[in-house]
Amino acid sequence: MSAKALIGIVLAAIVGIPVFILLVIQLATGGMKNNAASPSMTNEAVLARIQPIGLAKLDDSGPPGSRNGKAVYESVCMSCHAAGLAGSPKFADAGAWGARISKGFATLVEHANKGLGAMPAKGGAADLTDDEVARAVAYMGNAVGAKFTEPPVAAGAAAGGKIDPAVKGKEIYDSVCVACHGTGVAGAPKFADKAAWASRLKGGVEEAIKTAAKGINAMPAKGGYTGSDAEFHAAAEYLINASK
Ligand code: HEC
Ligand code: HEC
Incomplete structure (x- = not known):
């Protein structure tokens, strides 16, 4: 590498890193226009803004007792x-x-x-x-x-920390799956429609859930749900249980 290129990189780092840090601080505190007295700058407000990152991490790591x-x-x-x-x-x-x-x-x-x-x-x-x-x-x-x-x-x-289909599963169904399964959009088997589900469950509930997780025809993988496989599984159980 030439000396010129090296100086260029060093200069970029000297200027770039403080600018980057400033940007991060601004993001975390909600912008420079807020001064310390403004409500959005209290410790509580800043904590509330950054907390979801830490919480999400803990959630991902599983229920108490089962974390690796x-x-x-x-x-x-x-x-x-x-x-x-x-x-x-x-x-x-x-x-x-x-x-x-x-x-x-x-x-x-x-x-x-x-x-x-x-x-x-x-x-x-x-x-x-x-x-x-x-x-x-x-x-x-x-x-x-x-x-x-x-x-x-x-x-x-x-097992104790298993995601409850009736609670978490229902919540996911109500926010994601209902868009198609509520009324049977695009040939989706309708919620609580025994006949529509019976033929699909011939190979077993787990098989149907596996198929749905991968996506099938008009149904995208996991129905477009972006959460964990276990959560999708709970939503599918909730949906399938309603047809029994
Ligand atoms: C608040 C800071 C802090 C946190 C958080 C922390 N540790 Fe430590 N850990 C230390 C310090 C300091 C030592 C060295 C203690 C000493 O030798 O006096 C240490 C030492 C250890 C040792 C060596 C003990 C030994 O006998 O030499 C182990 C093992 C260990 N930590 C495991 C963990 C685990 C597992 C966690 C998370 C559950 C954890 N630590 C979280 C500060 C921390
Ligand atoms: C964009 C529409 C759409 C969404 C959203 C959607 N599905 Fe589906 N789903 C379908 C369609 C269409 C089928 C039928 C596909 C076929 O067999 O051609 C289907 C089929 C299924 C099946 C049966 C699979 C089989 O083996 O026959 C299950 C289980 C399922 N969906 C679960 C879910 C769950 C759980 C969600 C929410 C997380 C969800 N779906 C969201 C459209 C959707």
């Missing part, structure tokens, strides 16, 4: 361990973790659950189960080559 190590790490532990805050061993930093890994999985899990030095119990997230913390410890340990096994998610915990 990566999900727990990303929603809780990362806030310190990603950068090595407060003297915490940095994620994937083999040097920082070496001596700790040799304490053994059980000891590390105990320390993470009870707290150690500047680390609060469970990283400050009291709602985590001991197993969820253990999964996060395994995830972090394995990032530096330890061969820890994440405690499995108990079948009960997964």
Whole structure:
């Protein structure tokens, strides 16, 4: 690379990065025209604006008790361990973790659950189960080559956190699926129409849901629903249950 090109890149970075940071601040605070006294600049208002990002992340990581190590790490532990805050061993930093890994999985899990030095119990997230913390410890340990096994998610915990077709499924149906299935647009089997559904369910409910998830003829994949597969499944169950 020529010296000229290098100077160009350095200049672009010097000018570009502060401009980028300013733009981000403006986005987060709702623009420069608001001064600190305006209602949109209170801590509560700013928090409310940025909160959906954090909440969405927690939602994605699954119901309490069933979150895996990566999900727990990303929603809780990362806030310190990603950068090595407060003297915490940095994620994937083999040097920082070496001596700790040799304490053994059980000891590390105990320390993470009870707290150690500047680390609060469970990283400050009291709602985590001991197993969820253990999964996060395994995830972090394995990032530096330890061969820890994440405690499995108990079948009960997964079932207990199942998305309820009658609640969440109905909500999705009412906002997305009803557009076609409400009146039978484009040949869609109509809601609660026993005859229209009976022939489709000959291969079983799960088969029909699988077909719908992939999309079939005039029905786009998941009916155009952009949420998780599990949520789509709940909506389909709600729709199908209504025809029984
Ligand atoms: C508020 C910051 C913070 C958060 C959040 C945090 N940690 Fe820590 N963690 C620390 C610090 C600081 C240490 C080093 C403590 C020491 O050795 O004195 C540490 C150490 C550890 C250790 C090593 C313990 C040992 O025996 O050497 C493990 C394992 C660990 N953390 C797991 C986790 C897990 C799992 C989470 C998420 C559930 C988490 N941490 C969240 C700050 C944090
Ligand atoms: C744009 C219109 C449209 C939307 C929105 C839509 N569907 Fe459909 N759906 C159809 C049509 C059309 C069919 C029939 C396709 C065929 O067999 O040709 C169908 C069929 C199905 C079937 C039966 C599949 C089979 O194997 O026969 C299921 C289950 C289903 N939809 C579920 C849903 C769910 C759940 C939603 C909402 C998340 C949804 N659909 C949203 C148009 C739609």
